Amino acid sequence: MEEDQESLKYLFQQEFSKMVAVISGLYGLQHIEIAEDIVSETFLLAAENWGLKGLPPNPTAWLYVVAKQKTLYYFRRNKIFQNKILPEIAPKTEDPEGSEELNFSEENIKDSQLRMLFAICNPAIASEAQIGLALRILCGFGIDEIAEAFLTNKETVNKRLFRAKEKLRAEKIKMELPPEKEIPARLDNVLHIIYLLFTEGYYSKTQDRILRKDLCLEALRLGVTLAEYEKTNLPKTNALLALMCFHASRFHARQTDTDPMILYEEQDESLWDQDLIRQGIHFLDLSVQGKEISSYHLEARIAYWHCNKQDTPEKWEEILDLYNRLLLINYSPSVALNRIFALYKVRGRGIALAEAEVLRLENNHFYYLLLGELYKEVDEERSRSNLKAAYSLAKTQTERQGIQEKLFLLDEARDKKGK
Amino acid sequence: MKEFMLLFRQPSYDYSNASPKEMEALGKKWKEWVSGIAAQGKLASHGPRLALEGKVLKAGGVVTDGPFVEIRERLGSFIIVKAESLEEATTLAHGCPAVDANGSVEIRPIYE
Numbered sequence: 001m002e003e004d005q006e007s008l009k010y011l012f013q014q015e016f017s018k019m020v021a022v023i024s025g026l027y028g029l030q031h032i033e034i035a036e037d038i039v040s041e042t043f044l045l046a047a048e049n050w051g052l053k054g055l056p057p058n059p060t061a062w063l064y065v066v067a068k069q070k071t072l073y074y075f076r077r078n079k080i081f082q083n084k085i086l087p088e089i090a091p092k093t094e095d096p097e098g099s100e101e102l103n104f105s106e107e108n109i110k111d112s113q114l115r116m117l118f119a120i121c122n123p124a125i126a127s128e129a130q131i132g133l134a135l136r137i138l139c140g141f142g143i144d145e146i147a148e149a150f151l152t153n154k155e156t157v158n159k160r161l162f163r164a165k166e167k168l169r170a171e172k173i174k175m176e177l178p179p180e181k182e183i184p185a186r187l188d189n190v191l192h193i194i195y196l197l198f199t200e201g202y203y204s205k206t207q208d209r210i211l212r213k214d215l216c217l218e219a220l221r222l223g224v225t226l227a228e229y230e231k232t233n234l235p236k237t238n239a240l241l242a243l244m245c246f247h248a249s250r251f252h253a254r255q256t257d258t259d260p261m262i263l264y265e266e267q268d269e270s271l272w273d274q275d276l277i278r279q280g281i282h283f284l285d286l287s288v289q290g291k292e293i294s295s296y297h298l299e300a301r302i303a304y305w306h307c308n309k310q311d312t313p314e315k316w317e318e319i320l321d322l323y324n325r326l327l328l329i330n331y332s333p334s335v336a337l338n339r340i341f342a343l344y345k346v347r348g349r350g351i352a353l354a355e356a357e358v359l360r361l362e363n364n365h366f367y368y369l370l371l372g373e374l375y376k377e378v379d380e381e382r383s384r385s386n387l388k389a390a391y392s393l394a395k396t397q398t399e400r401q402g403i404q405e406k407l408f409l410l411d412e413a414r415d416k417k418g419k
Numbered sequence: 420m421k422e423f424m425l426l427f428r429q430p431s432y433d434y435s436n437a438s439p440k441e442m443e444a445l446g447k448k449w450k451e452w453v454s455g456i457a458a459q460g461k462l463a464s465h466g467p468r469l470a471l472e473g474k475v476l477k478a479g480g481v482v483t484d485g486p487f488v489e490i491r492e493r494l495g496s497f498i499i500v501k502a503e504s505l506e507e508a509t510t511l512a513h514g515c516p517a518v519d520a521n522g523s524v525e526i527r528p529i530y531e
Contacts, residue, residue, distance in 0.1 A: 321447075328462070
């Protein structure tokens with residue numbers, strides 16, 4: 001019984017998004033909520049039925065058949081309502097014909113999901129809502145899971161999703177791929193959402209580790225969907241995939257049962273997933289075929305260098321150069337900070353300190369952490385005061401713990417000198 | 420924040436004799452200096468690169484060959500930075516490799 005429920009949960013994650021995408025694909029995006037309802041009802045029925053009778057031999061096929069029946073029934077009834085009851089007054093938008101069969105073939109599922117991806121990433125929808133919708137419609141996440149991923153409550157997520165769906169309707173956004181020549185530009189938005197999904201999972205502030213990993217895997221899956229379709233299989237798509245593979249390769253090394261976050265320097269390299277690293281290199285090779293160098297290209301190369309833990313001068317020279325270029329096309333405080341760390345590795349503390357001091361990222365605990373590191377061995381008191389500033393700004397318990405350890409090491413070094 | 424143009428003037432120096440290694444080192448110096456400004460979020464525009472050749476038109480329709488035949492320095496290129504004041508923009512200009520090469524940086528506010 002418990003096993004059944006486990007597999008039902010798994011099936012839900014796997015199949016929810018596919019079914020919603022196919023139904024919306026056939027009947028139009030304005031029916032997305034109905035599609036969601038139908039799929040939810042299907043799963044409800046499955047839970048009741050399977051609880052009594054046990055799992056059917058092919059659960060996925062069972063789900064598809066039931067969803068098909070429910071969909072046909074709904075739209076047939078709806079059509080009667082539309083044609084007989086509201087013959088004149090109802091403005092006909094997309095008339096759900098219902099004559100076509102719902103097609104749950106693997107190919108059609110992929111195609112529908114791809115079109116759904118572009119529909120959701122329509123610039124008319126606010127980016128936070130895009131991520132929410134992507135999590136819900138494309139990844140099959142529950143409302144409470146989305147709320148947790150965003151550190152917010154269910155009502156906010158519900159409201160956000162509601163507004164986004166209204167927007168889909170109001171803007172008459174269709175579930176279709178943009179014209180071929182618009183794909184590269186529209187793809188930027190799609191890649192950005194996937195990137196945000198991934199980073200939300202990777203640097204998540206939530207404590208739920210399984211959720212975090214799921215987010216990353218879903219982002220990877222969507223990226224692969226794009227790479228499998230010829231017109232969206234562009235160098236930047238591959239660059240993003242490479243980037244995600246390299247980061248995901250360190251998943252196991254970043255956390256153990258007792259320690260929720262192990263910093264790069266302390267990671268056990270043997271836990272890095274070599275398969276994913278190889279995959280990443282494969283995508284990185286594919287990414288260099290075009291002329292465009294996107295920020296994903298630069299970030300992927302940086303991540304690639306980090307897959308080799310050895311500190312060689314060439315490595316840091318390369319990384320510094322990549323950060324320099326990244327800054328020019330995509331400035332962010334964290335890029336600026338990471339660049340200074342590379343600068344420190346290549347040019348030493350003095351130069352790095354001079355540049356770090358003018359940055360003044362006063363609300364950023366990573367900034368004070370970096371200053372604390374740079375002042376170490378130069379000015380112990382400044383190192384300490386910066387670490388303390390970092391401690392007071394740190395966002396999670398794990399980070400505070402890490403900073404506490406650094407402070408402790410400083411004390412220890414001082415005591416040794418004292419003796 | 421206002422925008423300022425930093426114009427780099429350098430002694431006319433023939434880079435065609437410089438070894439690839441020297442050119443690389445020089446390019447790196449420039450890139451790192453610009454990155455330092457970008458790291459502060461103060462770079463507004465990278466500025467297009469100016470080619471070496473050019474012409475100068477003077478009164479009376481006199482055209483001379485290169486923009487730098489009769490002056491000691493030529494305009495290398497420019498970038499646009501964001502700063503609160505002319506003083507701050509001038510501070511940003513410090514460390515510019517053009518100055519190391521006996522050139523100068525001219526800092527001019529841009530009016531919208």
